[in-house]
Amino acid sequence: MAFVIFVLQLVLYILLFPMYLLNFLGLWNWICKQWFPIFLSRFTVKYNQQMASKKRELFSNLQEFAGPSGKLSLLELGCGTGANFKFYPPDCRVTCIDPNPNFEKYLIKSIAENRHLQFERFVVSAGENMRQVADGSMDVVVCTLVLCSVKSPEQILREVRRVLRPGGAFYFMEHVAAEHSTWNYFWQQVLDPAWHLVFDGCSLTRESWKTLERAGFSKLRLQHVQAPLSWVLVRPHIYGFAVK
Numbered sequence: 471m472a473f474v475i476f477v478l479q480l481v482l483y484i485l486l487f488p489m490y491l492l493n494f495l496g497l498w499n500w501i502c503k504q505w506f507p508i509f510l511s512r513f514t515v516k517y518n519q520q521m522a523s524k525k526r527e528l529f530s531n532l533q534e535f536a537g538p539s540g541k542l543s544l545l546e547l548g549c550g551t552g553a554n555f556k557f558y559p560p561d562c563r564v565t566c567i568d569p570n571p572n573f574e575k576y577l578i579k580s581i582a583e584n585r586h587l588q589f590e591r592f593v594v595s596a597g598e599n600m601r602q603v604a605d606g607s608m609d610v611v612v613c614t615l616v617l618c619s620v621k622s623p624e625q626i627l628r629e630v631r632r633v634l635r636p637g638g639a640f641y642f643m644e645h646v647a648a649e650h651s652t653w654n655y656f657w658q659q660v661l662d663p664a665w666h667l668v669f670d671g672c673s674l675t676r677e678s679w680k681t682l683e684r685a686g687f688s689k690l691r692l693q694h695v696q697a698p699l700s701w702v703l704v705r706p707h708i709y710g711f712a713v714k
C-alpha cells in the first residue's frame with residue numbers, strides 16, 4: 471500500500487510541477503498568503519452553514535468561563551476571517567491572532583457585522599510564540615481548523631495554557647486523520663503533500679486528539695464526528711473543550 475501511495479504522490483508532483491517550482495524559488499509562500507484569505511472567505515460561508523449546529527453546540531457554554539465582571543476575555547487563535555464571531559456571547563472581548571496579515575480586511579468586515587462583540591486588537595503572529603499576550607490574561611482561547619496548519623501543535627498548546635487563566639478553557643474544532651482502515655485515510659495520505667502546498671500548510675493526516683490528550687489540561691471533553699461537509703477528505707472532525 472505504501473508503494474501505491476508513493477506512486478500516486480509522484481503523479482501529483484508531476485502534475486503540480488509549476489507550483490513546486492514556484493515553491494522551490496521561494497515565490498509560492500507569497501502567492502499562497504494572498505490567495506488563501508480569498509479562498510477562506512468563501513469556504514467559511516459554506517462551512518458555517520453545514521456546521522452551524524455543531525458550532526452552536528460547541529460554543530453554548532462559553533459564558534460559564536467569564537470572569538467576575540461577567541465579560542468574557544477571548545483569544546481567537548488563527549482567526550482567519552473571523553468565522554466564529556457570530557457564535558460568541560454579547561460583550562465578549564475578542565483578541566485575534568494570525569500570522570497572515572492579509573486577513574485583516576476580512577476581520578474588519580466580520581467585526582462590522584458583529585456589533586455585539588467588543589473587539590480588542592489583531593496581533594500578527596504565529597501561535598507558537600504569543601509574547602504579545604500576557605500570562606493568564608484570557609478566560610477562553612478558541613482554535614478552529616488551525617491545529618492542522620501550525621508548525622508545532624505541541625508548542626501552540628503550551629502557549630494556550632500560558633495565556634489562559636487558571637480554570638480557563640480552550641475550545642477547538644478540527645479536521646483530523648480518518649480511521650486507518652478506511653479509503654478516506656488512503657486518499658488523505660495520497661493527497662497530503664499537494665494539499666499542504668495548496669492550502670497554506672494544512673495537513674489532512676494530523677491526529678490532533680493525541681496532542682490534546684498529552685497537553686496537560688485538567689479536564690478534556692472531546693468528541694469524534696463525521697462532519698456533515700461536502701468535502702469527504704475533511705469530514706473526520708474532533709471538537710470540544712479543555713480546561714486548564
Ligand SMILES: C[S@@+](CC[C@H](N)C(=O)[O-])C[C@H]1O[C@@H](n2cnc3c(N)ncnc32)[C@H](O)[C@@H]1O
Nearest residue numbers: 548549550553570596597614615616619620621
Ligand atoms: C483553515 S484557516 C481557519 C481560520 C479560522 N479559524 C476558521 O475557522 O475559519 C487556518 C488559519 O490558521 C492560521 N495559521 C496558520 N499557521 C498558524 C500558526 N502557526 N499560528 C496561528 N495561526 C496559524 C492561518 O493563517 C489561517 O488563518
